[in-house]
Amino acid sequence: MSRLGEQIVVRFCHNQTGFMNLLKAGPQALPSGVDLAPLPCSSKVEPYHILSFFAAGADGALIQACPLGACRFVDGNLRAAKRAAYAAERLSELGLDPARVRFRFAEAGSELDPMEIIKDFKENIRALGPTGLTGGRGAGGNEK
């Protein structure tokens, strides 16, 4: 399999029903190279999780949080935003573009189709190209 910079990890707060529906539709509903999983709260993502995704061969990581002011844990989504920004800064220590980490607050009442969000991110990451990191699985493979 060629490495085009398409391996992305998507983590979302389980309150995001659009993403949950996508998950329930099964992996066949997803574009290739997408690792999608829910979180009890977006703030469950720690910087080391995000960095570990990249160390394992991911080319991009998307964190989808609840809308501003709508976190059931009051400020979990704000904390998640800071953690994602911190992880992105650490990536830049390695010369990797911090844009490989994208953090999104869902838009209350007018949220985009999750598939469109994922495709848009995937296109951006593809434009950046592969990180060159395979997580020890060799240049040709990056399956998760």
Next chain:
Amino acid sequence: MIVAERKPLAEILELVRGARKVLVVGCETCVAECAAGGRKEVAETAALLRMAFEQAGADVEIREASLDRQCVNQFLAEVGEEVAWADTILSLGCGAGVQALARFYPDKVFVPALNTQFIGTTVEAGVWAEDCSGCGDCKLAYFGAVCPLTRCSKRLLNGPCGGSREGKCEVSPEVDCAWQLIYDRLAALGQLDRLRAYVAPNDWSTSHSGRPRTIIREDRRV
């Protein structure tokens, strides 16, 4: 607690240059509280190292471990197997933790991943401040439990200088004037009369300035 910060990645990479088997070992006490050297930071550092080594084309194995306390011998044996495996151990403990590990495993190479900063407290989530200089001659009782030796930029023991402005220090507007804090505390406690007493200069012979310090309690020795 001991407050520390992680060194820049470039410096850590220089410290472990030439290593082939690196054990990243954290400490779950002070440096975990200040988000510098606990399990999460071990995982973060290990991930960064894995990526950096792969970028450099270096074939380096990395393992992770963490101890409840790196500064107490009884805990150090827990990582014996991992230490035996590694050729270099990157410690995310404070300076004392690194040295304790090195004394316990004298034939191994230990390098620090952190810069140990000070004895401090968690002021709020994500904010740590220096509160104690470990001078060995504590006078907090005179100052409403605010240490001027540590928190006054000029270490004044007998009242503020002329640089206090609206509760802030002239050294930096971000630094609270320790003497304003002392005054406010003593006023609230009804103990302003304490400020009438002259406080003698500190006995620095009890501090690190005297010599590296050791405390021996015979009743605790085995």
